[in-house]
Amino acid sequence: MSKVVANADEAIRNIRDGAVLMLGGFGLCGIPENCISALVRKGVKDLTCISNNAGVDDFGIGLMLQKKQVRKMISSYVGENAEFERQLLSGELEVELIPQGTLATRCLAAGYGMPAIYTPAGAGTEVAEGKEIRSFSGKEYLLEYAFEADYAIVKAWKGDTEGNLIYHETARNFNPLMAMAGRVTIAEVEHLVPAGELDPDCIHTPGIYIHQIFQGASYEKRIEQRTVRKA
Amino acid sequence: MALTKEQIAQRIARELKDGFYVNLGIGIPTLVANYIPRGIKVVLQSENGLLGIGPFPEQGQEDPDLINAGKQTITTVPGSAFFDSAMSFGMIRAGKVDLTVLGAMEVSEKGDIANWKIPGKMVKGMGGAMDLVASAKNIIVAMMHTNPKGESKVLSHCTLPLTGVRCVKKVVTDLAVLDVTEAGFRLLERAPGVTVEEIKSKTEGKLIVEGDVAEVAF
Numbered sequence: 515m516s517k518v519v520a521n522a523d524e525a526i527r528n529i530r531d532g533a534v535l536m537l538g539g540f541g542l543c544g545i546p547e548n549c550i551s552a553l554v555r556k557g558v559k560d561l562t563c564i565s566n567n568a569g570v571d572d573f574g575i576g577l578m579l580q581k582k583q584v585r586k587m588i589s590s591y592v593g594e595n596a597e598f599e600r601q602l603l604s605g606e607l608e609v610e611l612i613p614q615g616t617l618a619t620r621c622l623a624a625g626y627g628m629p630a631i632y633t634p635a636g637a638g639t640e641v642a643e644g645k646e647i648r649s650f651s652g653k654e655y656l657l658e659y660a661f662e663a664d665y666a667i668v669k670a671w672k673g674d675t676e677g678n679l680i681y682h683e684t685a686r687n688f689n690p691l692m693a694m695a696g697r698v699t700i701a702e703v704e705h706l707v708p709a710g711e712l713d714p715d716c717i718h719t720p721g722i723y724i725h726q727i728f729q730g731a732s733y734e735k736r737i738e739q740r741t742v743r744k745a
Numbered sequence: 746m747a748l749t750k751e752q753i754a755q756r757i758a759r760e761l762k763d764g765f766y767v768n769l770g771i772g773i774p775t776l777v778a779n780y781i782p783r784g785i786k787v788v789l790q791s792e793n794g795l796l797g798i799g800p801f802p803e804q805g806q807e808d809p810d811l812i813n814a815g816k817q818t819i820t821t822v823p824g825s826a827f828f829d830s831a832m833s834f835g836m837i838r839a840g841k842v843d844l845t846v847l848g849a850m851e852v853s854e855k856g857d858i859a860n861w862k863i864p865g866k867m868v869k870g871m872g873g874a875m876d877l878v879a880s881a882k883n884i885i886v887a888m889m890h891t892n893p894k895g896e897s898k899v900l901s902h903c904t905l906p907l908t909g910v911r912c913v914k915k916v917v918t919d920l921a922v923l924d925v926t927e928a929g930f931r932l933l934e935r936a937p938g939v940t941v942e943e944i945k946s947k948t949e950g951k952l953i954v955e956g957d958v959a960e961v962a963f
Contacts, residue, residue: 540793540830541816543809566830593869603867611868614792615834615876622831633838634879638857638910641875671810683827685810687793690829718829735809741801741817 517677517727518706522552525700525726529665531558532585536621536661536692537565537575538668541738544685545574546669548702548730554581562586564661566617566688568598573736582606590614594738613641616658618691623660625694625723630659666696669730670719673703674710677724678717686718693719702730747919748936748961753887755780756934756961757846757917760885761787768792768837768877770847771815773887777846788824790842792833792873797825814873834873838880845881847874849888849913851903854929854950856913858886859905871908878909890918890947897949899923899930920944922961929953934961 519525526549529535539545553561554577561584568587569576578584579597586608592598601607612620613635623631632655636642646657668689671682679701681689693699701719706729748756754776761767761777765787769775778798781787789798791813798813799820807818836842849860858878861871878884891897899916916923921944922934929951935944937960945952 541812543793543812543816589870591870591872599867611870613871613875614830614873615838618830618834633876635834635838635876637879639875639907641871681827683808683810684791684793684795684812686827686829688830691831737807737809737812737818738816739812739818740807741819742804742807743801745804 516675517721517724518675519726519728521728521731522548522702523555525549525702525728526552526556526667529553529556529558532560533558533664534562534662535564536663536666536696537563538666538687538689538692539574540566540684540687542569542574542736544669544681544687544689545569546667546702547733549667549700550574550577553583554578557581557583559583560585562588564588564617564663566590566614568592568595570594570738571597573734579607586610588612588617590617618688620658620661621688621691621695624662625691628660630657632656633658661695663696664698666692666699668693668699668701670701670703672705672707672712673701673724673727674707674712674721675727676709677701677721677727678712679703679719679724680712680716681718690719694723698725699723700725701727703727704730704733746936746938749919751776752961752963753917753919755963756922757885757887758782760844760915761785762843765843766790766796766841768842768845768881770845770874772848774846774848775815790833790836791819792830792837792877794828794830794833795821795825797822799825834876837877840880840882842881844883844885845877846885846887847877849886849898850892851898851900851905852886852888852913852916852925853900853903854925856911856925857903858884858908858913859903860908862906864906874908878912881912884913885915885917886913887917890920890944897947899948899950901950920947926953931955932958934959936961
């Protein structure tokens with residue numbers, strides 16, 4: 515059975531209203547642009563999105579927010595998005611803010627088959643409220659549970675027909691963690707190559723974690739903060 | 746004269762030691778990279794998955810796949826390495842990062858820090874700040890001594906929601922360099938021309954002054 519699908523619309527065709535999605539990326543870097551566009555076209559609603567950020571008004575998850583497709587965001591930082599702010603203040607959108615390392619490690623735990631982890635992040639703060647706290651060597655740690663997500667949607671630089679993935683530079687970020695953590699994982703790649711073309715020593719995500727893979731039709735790769743050296 | 750933001754960064758850069766792995770937060774902390782003392786090699790960590798941050802790119806060389814934690818386009822230095830976000834916070838949690846420099850809204854005399862949330866205002870999130878302050882071995886805060894209303898940010902207790910507890914080791918403000926000790930803030934240095942009395946009047950937390958306090962010299 516081939517993991518390769520033709521395009522983003524085919525890859526996301528089974529995603530239904532109310533699904534819990536993980537979306538890779540940090541800011542606009544390494545986000546699954548093609549799948550986000552396809553989700554907007556499909557118009558699925560009441561989604562819970564686990565993603566470090568929520569895009570900007572007119573790109574990334576911001577496109578899904580514009581269409582009011584997201585019921586809940588689980589993120590570490592959600593600035594730079596006016597529509598997001600409007601929906602949050604009006605109560606249309608629920609937001610759970612969690613520390614970035616906790617977000618990453620809850621993905622990791624899911625991918626490694628561990629139900630929970632202990633982390634010191636948030637000890638002594640409002641993040642600790644209602645959580646089990648345990649002390650190790652005199653320091654407090656919070657029990658944080660592995661995420662459960664129906665779908666993980668990730669973006670890689672190169673992938674092969676077996677689903678093996680290689681990421682590029684800081685576009686790696688949350689992608690390999692979420693790739694391991696979804697019940698079903700969809701990978702979109704800039705370059706899809708036949709099995710055997712990628713060096714097995716250089717694979718970041720082994721294909722076992724990937725259920726569907728396709729080459730994205732195009733990548734805008736928008737830059738959020740363009741900074742250059744002073745001439 | 747109070748220190749400028751650049752001078753705060755320049756003073757903090759003196760805390761760097763050869764071989765340090767350093768995480769610099771957004772704002773004044775980022776400027777510390779411009780003042781790394783000659784002869785000292787430090788490696789800058791970016792929590793989105795990079796060791797070895799280089800300068801901003803030349804015009805036209807911006808790479809959308811290569812950004813820092815502030816989402817700014819950057820470059821890498823020779824010997825850099827990329828990794829995922831879990832490993833990034835793993836190395837932070839495991840205490841491998843020698844020094845963390847970050848901004849703050851408030852710091853308490855116990856070393857508590859508040860820098861992520863103002864009740865009643867849109868909350869954007871803590872990002873990686875809570876993970877960093879919970880685990881970093883050495884945390885230096887770079888901030889203004891008072892807020893725009895003139896109220897002290899150097900307090901006995903933080904009034905804003907906390908980011909972390911008992912974690913800040915040193916505070917460098919526009920007016921003073923302070924150590925956080927068991928007994929309170931110890932005044933190490935003062936900005937040129939700023940009197941101990943002025944610092945006392947603008948420090949709400951307990952301030953310990955011992956002997957003559959030298960001016961920050963550049």
